[in-house]
Amino acid sequence: MDQIFFNGTIRTLDPAIPLCQALAVKDGVIMRMGTDGEILSLAGPETAKIDLKGRLMLPGFCDSHMHLLHYAQVKNCLSLFHATSLSEIMELCAGAVAAAKEKGSWIMGLGFNENNWDDKTLPTRRDLDRVSQDVPIVIRRACFHMMIVNTKALELLGLTGEKQETTTHRIGFYPDGTPNGFLQEETQNLVQLSMGTPPLEQIKELILSAACDAAAMGIVQIHSDDFEAFAGNQAELIIQAYRELAEEGKLPIRIYQQCLLRDQATLDAFLDHGHRTGESYGAGLFRGAYTLGPLKILTDGSLGANTAVLRKPYCNAPNTKGIHIYEKAVLQKLFDTAHRNGMQIAVHCIGDGAIEQTLDCLETAMDTCPRANPRHGVVHCQITDIPLLERFRSLNVMAYIQPIFVRGDMDIVDDCVGPELAATSYNWRKMEDLGIHASGGSDCPVEPFDILPNICCAVTRTDLAGSAPWYPENGVTVEEAVKMFTIEGAYASFEEDIRGSLTVGKLADLVVLDRNIFQIPADEIKDVSVDMTVVNGRIVYERTQAKTFSI
Ligand SMILES: [Zn+2]
Numbered sequence: 001m002d003q004i005f006f007n008g009t010i011r012t013l014d015p016a017i018p019l020c021q022a023l024a025v026k027d028g029v030i031m032r033m034g035t036d037g038e039i040l041s042l043a044g045p046e047t048a049k050i051d052l053k054g055r056l057m058l059p060g061f062c063d064s065h066m067h068l069l070h071y072a073q074v075k076n077c078l079s080l081f082h083a084t085s086l087s088e089i090m091e092l093c094a095g096a097v098a099a100a101k102e103k104g105s106w107i108m109g110l111g112f113n114e115n116n117w118d119d120k121t122l123p124t125r126r127d128l129d130r131v132s133q134d135v136p137i138v139i140r141r142a143c144f145h146m147m148i149v150n151t152k153a154l155e156l157l158g159l160t161g162e163k164q165e166t167t168t169h170r171i172g173f174y175p176d177g178t179p180n181g182f183l184q185e186e187t188q189n190l191v192q193l194s195m196g197t198p199p200l201e202q203i204k205e206l207i208l209s210a211a212c213d214a215a216a217m218g219i220v221q222i223h224s225d226d227f228e229a230f231a232g233n234q235a236e237l238i239i240q241a242y243r244e245l246a247e248e249g250k251l252p253i254r255i256y257q258q259c260l261l262r263d264q265a266t267l268d269a270f271l272d273h274g275h276r277t278g279e280s281y282g283a284g285l286f287r288g289a290y291t292l293g294p295l296k297i298l299t300d301g302s303l304g305a306n307t308a309v310l311r312k313p314y315c316n317a318p319n320t321k322g323i324h325i326y327e328k329a330v331l332q333k334l335f336d337t338a339h340r341n342g343m344q345i346a347v348h349c350i351g352d353g354a355i356e357q358t359l360d361c362l363e364t365a366m367d368t369c370p371r372a373n374p375r376h377g378v379v380h381c382q383i384t385d386i387p388l389l390e391r392f393r394s395l396n397v398m399a400y401i402q403p404i405f406v407r408g409d410m411d412i413v414d415d416c417v418g419p420e421l422a423a424t425s426y427n428w429r430k431m432e433d434l435g436i437h438a439s440g441g442s443d444c445p446v447e448p449f450d451i452l453p454n455i456c457c458a459v460t461r462t463d464l465a466g467s468a469p470w471y472p473e474n475g476v477t478v479e480e481a482v483k484m485f486t487i488e489g490a491y492a493s494f495e496e497d498i499r500g501s502l503t504v505g506k507l508a509d510l511v512v513l514d515r516n517i518f519q520i521p522a523d524e525i526k527d528v529s530v531d532m533t534v535v536n537g538r539i540v541y542e543r544t545q546a547k548t549f550s551i
Helices: 036-040 068-076 086-103 125-129 151-156 185-195 200-215 235-247 264-272 328-340 352-368 386-395 403-409 413-422 428-434 451-460 478-484 487-492 522-527
Strands: 003-006 009-011 022-026 029-034 048-051 056-059 061-066 107-112 137-141 146-149 171-173 179-184 219-224 254-260 290-298 345-349 377-380 398-401 438-440 510-513 530-535 538-542
Touching (some): 003 036, 022 036, 061 438, 068 200, 068 219, 086 107, 086 125, 125 151, 125 179, 137 151, 151 179, 179 185, 200 235, 235 290, 264 328, 290 328, 328 345, 328 352, 352 386, 386 428, 403 451, 428 438, 428 478, 438 451, 438 487, 451 478, 451 522, 478 487
Parallel strands (some): 003 048, 009 056, 061 219, 107 137, 219 254, 254 290, 345 377, 398 438
Antiparallel strands (some): 003 022, 022 029, 146 179, 510 530
16 A cells, blocks of 8 residues: 555545545555545555544545636735825835846736725826836726726827827826826726737646645645636647646646637537547546536626626616626527537526526537537526526536635625525525535635635525625525535546545545644634645655635
């Protein structure tokens, strides 16, 4: 045996042997499970023996929808979320000037909110010029709807000559009619275009650093949507970066790519390259370190902006039902093409109108070209009634849910859709009862990819800060929540036979927690720490510091 983990409380999620004390691993595969006596007797001189000291071991976690490269970029930004004055913002930016100058890079600050400052006045480009006139500086507001840049950045964006009367951009002006450095809404995209795409080696570094952070959260697999992390769609470059890391044996965890391809031409080009769901790379024991997953499509927006598509008008905006991103015929053609070519499909839908449109199109695609268990799914899947959920069951369409979204959404859903529809929405209980395959994710960087607060939300339906539970009858048990973040994630990548629960013959992807989440009050689960993460029997993370969870 290569490794023996013993003296543990091992919850396997395998009904045949739900609980054991020890397990033995060889070549990354679980060979035996049983009591300490049984398993330790298998040890040879080379066997690494890892004492779990009574702690809880589970199958390693899966985050079934997130954006790893976007997370890596946000992580590299200067955090302005906690600044309490303009002078603090200026000091933080000033501290980053030397490093940015050396690298020839921009200073990207993220998360300022002038409402938290004593003097609530917004700075302009001239204020930021006092920090630097030759390093481009961008600071982005916490809402993401606006940013402020200095004169150097404005020059690089080609906006210094803009005139208030003639500009086609959403930018701000001084009273004298010259740009003041404010960029709003889609005009902000110019910054990413101007910064361009980092070189391959840098993308690989971003991936590795982010993947190591995920491993520290007990995550052994992520489903990540990355193709638009930089300017435009960079599918080939991003596949190459992941592929090289996988073949070099450097990825600490498994990555399943959600392939965002927004239009027919981009999808056709991708298929012409020969890419399909299941294309997989990895070295040695770590087969499948990087695998291409489903076509990812977005069909609506968000509830907060009233752009998620509802079947009836918004209660708080009766003039709108949201905005379909695709006409049905266009969406149908995308799905038909992907389905016929052996692609899995995962579709961003938040409102019930978007979900209905997607289910209709998936149903037609599957009827026209029958294929065994293609495992198409709906990402987010928030606003539902019971008949809509019953269609998931009858079509065998999966749901990719983000339980932690309730903490932000619980205050707006009733206003948007009314209490009757809210009561059957975010309805994980009904998904379980109907036998719908529902996997759990964070949508990181929208929410952190710390799995334990997410499990906590799935069970408690609170905001994790002491709120009353929101439709608590739609919550799930701790065991059901754990399955969403383990075996259901493996199911969503066609791997439930080799991972996702602890069974002899499956891969040894494991997590060890410092407390037994099945024995503590549910609202304390968010504070539980990951002590160890194991992929293919190899320890990829071991905790050295106490966890600090903040919301
Ligand atoms: Zn997302």
